[in-house]
Amino acid sequence: MSAPGWLAAAFDDHRRELHAHCYRLAGNVADADELTQETFLRAWRARDRFEGRASVRTWLYRIATNAFLDTRKAAERRTAPASDILEWSTAIGPYPDVAADVEGAEIVELALIAALMYLPPRQRAAFVLRDVSGWTPGEVAAVLGVAVPAANSLVQRARRTVRGHAPADPQDWRRPVLTAGDEEILRRYREASGAESIRILLADDVRITMPPDPPVVGADAVAAFLARPLDWRTVPVRANGRPALVNYLRAEGSARYEGLVVDVLRIVDGRIAEINAFVGAAHVAAFGLPARLDPAPHL
Template identity: 35%
Template sequence: MSDLATKEDLESELERYRRELTGYCYRMLGSSFEAEDAVQDTMVRAWRSFEKFEGRSSLRSWLYRIATNVCLDMLNAGNRRARPMDLSGPTPVAEARLSARPEATWLEPVPDGRVLPSVADPAETAVERETIRLAFVAALQHLPPKQRAVLILREVLAWKASEVAELLGTSVASVNSALQRARATLAQSPPTVSDAADPLDEEQRELLERYVAAFEGYDMEALTAVLHDDATLSMPPYDLWLQGHENIVGWMLGVGSVCRGSRLVPTIANGMPAFAHYHAAEDGKGHTPWALMVMEIRGGKIAAINSFLDTARWFPMFGLPDRLEEEGAAEGA
């Protein structure tokens, strides 16, 4: 086999693991862009040091070891990504002010296709989807980096304690202790619960259709009817978040009234239903990007609307059009 063929074979073999490694790094880092950077760094390190790989572990285990070290290095800076509700309490609409924080503050959404395996056991797929939910990934960010790695490897990816110990260069006892501490921390601040929604069932589809009709028609009575009493609305990069019908409707009829005449295009993010939110264009022709809305459903109503406003980052990543033309464009998007 020629050197070129060998390199092509190695590159192909490494690429087989890109998606699952991206899912792992996303859970570790809370950032879709940083996860992709971490995986690319992992691939480069693996390529450069492949001659040192002696086959004492599987290629997959070796790649996870490299990826873990890359993530731990990135987390040494002490950054912990969060959602607005992780940083403060809700704000009454009468006191609401828009205050932006730097991009590195925020937990980021991710397209399912970047992080979930395309073919897997349905039960495993359900676990993986559940563990990329925004609330779950936000909860992971409360863990010290090594505990985070242990919990993901043991409870999400179902590695044996001995395999994790080998990866981290530590003992099985240390791994078990780290897992116990990680579980205790999550138990103190458990992630909020939302219903599985991929695929959507008939009730969920009907609920989201009602939400779209209410939002696009700017019908606040209909909107209230699909929201939980304690529903939340957040809008990163702003640290403001609102809770409850009165505050959300008050926002929509006040500062948020710029959303009248919007269009919503369905997509999926973090294993949850989502919408590309387009505002009416200033030139009066079509609609332009405004937000990526990631929805959370609980008990037959909408529990949370997570609106990510940096559309220059999100819409290309999700393959969303940068403009909707006249009526009918959304159906073809």
């Protein structure tokens, strides 16, 4: 097989997992798309230098990881605020679930994605490779181009930070299994129209995160916020193993609905405990949905 042929085949074989890897590093689908494309371009330019000493998968992961690190060199010198990143960061976004996705284990819980954003880029890369993807210390070192002790040090420092922000049990880092009960709560949430019908679905301490706006906290405040008389159309989806809605808003005087926000629900004991709202057309586009919808015809 020619060099372009083997590279195209290898990239197609690993595209899905590479994209998921880039998402875990970057925290949103738009950046993951760009990093995945950059990975292929860099691999194409370097195709004649690939000697086969490592697997082509490891080689592609190394290229993807270095592409991420190159985009984050300035970020490595900054520190994140101590407050919940989901409340203030506009750099995080949901990852769409594919119903027939055989590599669903590649997708991780939204809470872990938020926790990873507290890490400097090289620690983030080391942690994702070692503790999320399950690579050996030697493999992590090879991808990062460092000695094994240096790779282990990066992982250890990352673990100390992640413990303060992620779910305590690593089993909770994987995307959860969406249940029929979750689907029913999503249906009722989608169809609810007044504050009371919304209120009964909510945990008492529920909150909405919606950066750059401040969070809305408490069942009464959240119910009142969601019951505002706005003209919405919604599409049910799944994201990071959670039930979600893509929301289209028609402004007064507008002829069409504009894709505005993706709501990702966290359901605990049959009640909505958290709604992570991701505002922006890029989040809608990540689900392969149109940017605009026409009003439904009158029957």
